[in-house]
Amino acid sequence: MIPQEVVHWLRENALGEVAETRPASGGCINNGVHLTTTKGERFFLKTNRGAPPDMFACEAEGLRALQVPDGPRVPKVYLVGEHFLLLEDLLPRANPPKAFWEALGRALAHLHTHTNPSFGFTHDNYIGSTPQPNPWTEDGYQFFAEHRLRYQTRLARRRGLLSVAHEQAVERLIQRLPELIPPQPASLIHGDLWRGNLLIDENGAPALIDPATHFGWAEAELGMMGLFGGFSPVCIAAYQEVRPCPPGLQERYPIYNLYHLLNHLNLFGGGYLQQVEVILKRFA
Incomplete structure (x- = not known):
């Protein structure tokens, strides 16, 4: 179930409607799903109805803090609520390259x-x-x-x-x-x-x-x-x-x-x- 806040945010920002969802593998605490909109935009959505009300807000602040020059990439935070976190989809690959x-x-x-x-x-x-x-x-x-x-x-x-x-x-x-x-x-x-x-x-x-x-x-x-x-x-x-x-x-x-x-x-x-x-x- 896509939170209504996410649906409204996509509409308000002219990013389209949710056209496709694909469950993410892994994750023992939260549920994750890859979203694709009718305009081809991609996002990653984490949800947990049983999460403490500040858990995703804490995660969002942590991700923002890790965005430092020359540091590892972290996903951009787009929208956060008590029971969800909408992030940049990093489109992960399976096998690491040589370097x-x-x-x-x-x-x-x-x-x-x-x-x-x-x-x-x-x-x-x-x-x-x-x-x-x-x-x-x-x-x-x-x-x-x-x-x-x-x-x-x-x-x-x-x-x-x-x-x-x-x-x-x-x-x-x-x-x-x-x-x-x-x-x-x-x-x-x-x-x-x-x-x-x-x-x-x-x-x-x-x-x-x-x-x-x-x-x-x-x-x-x-x-x-x-x-x-x-x-x-x-x-x-x-x-x-x-x-x-x-x-x-x-x-x-x-x-x-x-x-x-x-x-x-x-x-x-x-x-x-x-x-x-x-x-x-x-x-x-």
Whole structure:
């Protein structure tokens, strides 16, 4: 069902009527459909009747923030409502061209050069369907501890997914963050960059969707990319040519990814508990 707000917006802007719809593949939170109008205009529509009323507005603001010079492409935002988001259709391709991964690495490095004096964002948003708090915080260790690890841990405790012992282990890891993680500025990051949120646009260039945008540790972005696979090593090599990371980057990935694994535990249940426990045993 196409929201009436979208139908009216198309008419008001002389873009035609909806002539064709094609469901998008993937997506475990929202429904997606490619729209083509009678005037040949193409759009991508996301809908979710059960979404929190600010979820799509938060996503729209995150997409706008990611539109930086030389950064990865993100879809333009055309219209947003409580239960829908109308975007530019990137006409994604299936197979990346030869230079794709190098281009992505360099574009991400340029994105991450956009920094802020404090960690956080202009508003809270969502990672998947989980609320993501982003209060401005001067100290990166405090931000990651309180608004990433502790937030997800408390949520999992309330849901009976973690024990007191697990929570204590998270606290021990938090105390070690300054010795485990090198100092980093607050960089503009996508925030939820797994392979499913990376597209190949109609020109063969990298494009990002479904962000959890904030100013955070850039290395945490790279860690998320390594969590579920699907990214070529060429990408990280190209990234480091533009924006080198201190030695031991891959050894730090599990610490950053504890946040995402706790979130997946909260979203999808106990199947992620073992991965959480492995990280806690290693670093706590």
